[in-house]
Amino acid sequence: MNSVKHIHFHWHKEVEIVYVLQGSVIMYLDQKQYTLHEDDVIVVNSMSVHQIERTSQDNVLLTLQFGPEWLNNQAFISCNSAADPEQHRQLQGIKQNLAQMVWEINKKAPGYQSYAMGTLQTLCGGLLRYFADGTNPAADEGSREYDYKRLNRVLTYVDQHYNEKISLQTMADLEHLSLHYFSHFFTDKIGIPFQKYLTLVRLEKAQAELAGSEKSITEIALDCGFANVKLFNKYFKEKYGCTPSSYRDALLAEEAHRPDRKPLTYDESSSGDYYEMDTWNAMGTLYRYLDARADTKPDSLNPPPPLAAERQLIEIQADGPSARYEQHWNVTTTAGRAIEGLREDWRRQLRELKGHIPFRYIRFHGIFNDEMMVYSEKEDGTPVYNWSYVDKLYDFLLEQGVKPFVELSFMPSQLARSKETIFWWRGNISPPADQTKWDALVRAFVRHCLNRYGAKEVESWYFEVWNEPDLSGVCCG
Numbered sequence: 001m002n003s004v005k006h007i008h009f010h011w012h013k014e015v016e017i018v019y020v021l022q023g024s025v026i027m028y029l030d031q032k033q034y035t036l037h038e039d040d041v042i043v044v045n046s047m048s049v050h051q052i053e054r055t056s057q058d059n060v061l062l063t064l065q066f067g068p069e070w071l072n073n074q075a076f077i078s079c080n081s082a083a084d085p086e087q088h089r090q091l092q093g094i095k096q097n098l099a100q101m102v103w104e105i106n107k108k109a110p111g112y113q114s115y116a117m118g119t120l121q122t123l124c125g126g127l128l129r130y131f132a133d134g135t136n137p138a139a140d141e142g143s144r145e146y147d148y149k150r151l152n153r154v155l156t157y158v159d160q161h162y163n164e165k166i167s168l169q170t171m172a173d174l175e176h177l178s179l180h181y182f183s184h185f186f187t188d189k190i191g192i193p194f195q196k197y198l199t200l201v202r203l204e205k206a207q208a209e210l211a212g213s214e215k216s217i218t219e220i221a222l223d224c225g226f227a228n229v230k231l232f233n234k235y236f237k238e239k240y241g242c243t244p245s246s247y248r249d250a251l252l253a254e255e256a257h258r259p260d261r262k263p264l265t266y267d268e269s270s271s272g273d274y275y276e277m278d279t280w281n282a283m284g285t286l287y288r289y290l291d292a293r294a295d296t297k298p299d300s301l302n303p304p305p306p307l308a309a310e311r312q313l314i315e316i317q318a319d320g321p322s323a324r325y326e327q328h329w330n331v332t333t334t335a336g337r338a339i340e341g342l343r344e345d346w347r348r349q350l351r352e353l354k355g356h357i358p359f360r361y362i363r364f365h366g367i368f369n370d371e372m373m374v375y376s377e378k379e380d381g382t383p384v385y386n387w388s389y390v391d392k393l394y395d396f397l398l399e400q401g402v403k404p405f406v407e408l409s410f411m412p413s414q415l416a417r418s419k420e421t422i423f424w425w426r427g428n429i430s431p432p433a434d435q436t437k438w439d440a441l442v443r444a445f446v447r448h449c450l451n452r453y454g455a456k457e458v459e460s461w462y463f464e465v466w467n468e469p470d471l472s473g474v475c476c477g
Helices: 092-107 112-130 141-161 168-174 179-190 194-212 217-223 229-240 244-257 279-287 338-342 344-356 388-399 435-453 455-459
Strands: 003-010 015-022 024-029 032-037 041-044 050-054 060-066 075-077 132-135 273-275 332-337 361-365 375-377 383-385 403-408 462-465
Touching (some): 003 141, 015 092, 015 279, 024 041, 075 112, 092 112, 092 279, 112 132, 141 194, 168 179, 179 194, 194 229, 217 229, 217 244, 229 244, 332 338, 332 344, 338 344, 338 361, 383 435, 388 403, 435 455
Parallel strands (some): 403 462
Antiparallel strands (some): 003 050, 003 273, 024 032, 024 050, 075 132
């Protein structure tokens, strides 16, 4: 489940189901363009060339990929509710299967893996029964392998040389083809003429530069391969409905309004841009398709009440000695990483939680992580401390009446003895290369907190040196 900004033309052996939970996207598939809106479902067959773009709306997509062997390898599935609205009724069972799979995988009740795989089998059976449309012409991978390698070379070349002068003849010569043959080959695979595709790539690069640089419109136009700024303005307005300058102004206004919207971090093998999304609302959209059978109702995954024979009798002496019950959840709560506390969506959640539970302390990882920009060194190795992000975080917490439960954990990379990490966000678990520098960092941190917040305030905080002594080779703090 993710939100998409732009996924380039690509293909894969797996069959892919895309279900729009919120917003809308534009998909180029099988030489055609479709706009998918909320509750639309589309199936991308094995080896079908496709691309996904964000519209003016934010989106949340549920994506499922599985091997073509689940569809007998040869079947072509014609399932696209954007092209055929009548399919919405037939798709109820598919959506129900998707909801059930997500429910099982998230709840992880006993046997959930078998339940999920069984539901996938049912889903594929529904696709074969109601949406099969002959055989997939791209299923014979061996006979078409060279075509896909050629297409991949062409797309890679355009992505690397878009700012240069590229013509249809240029590409035909590179592939040792006639102009006529290459033109038909490209249009047949992608669905649009080569020059239009090249213009779209240049516009995408220009859009990224408008958002991420302070270059002038003219500089961006020339950087991205447009002959002149007039032509750039013309094509940009045709695609995005506004001029490049208007687009940049609107983007700046949106960022000021939505400072919390940040790209998710994906590894280098990922293609395209994925964004964080409102998971709770998206889940609600999906789970409405869970059916009413006893084994799929959400409540059915809760443990059953104990049998009468298992019940125990507990006697309470009202006049006996007693002690006040301290509700631990009113003392301390936990969060993820320190850097998350700088995001506005995290802060909104904290305010809301504080309104329901009057906790006094909050504990999180990574106050010294590289992303907090706390520690760096000069060329001669002299430490440089920067408490800017720490101050922003602690100032906010104290304004909310919450005190830090300070966890001294994970090593700044420039202090680390090695590059050993854990978790997807790569917390460094190695000991310090120089113990004296680590000691100096902790002392400087505590001294800064004392100077900024006063001894009386800091004395009321909890401090923890976190480690995992039972794990060999792990030094978290």
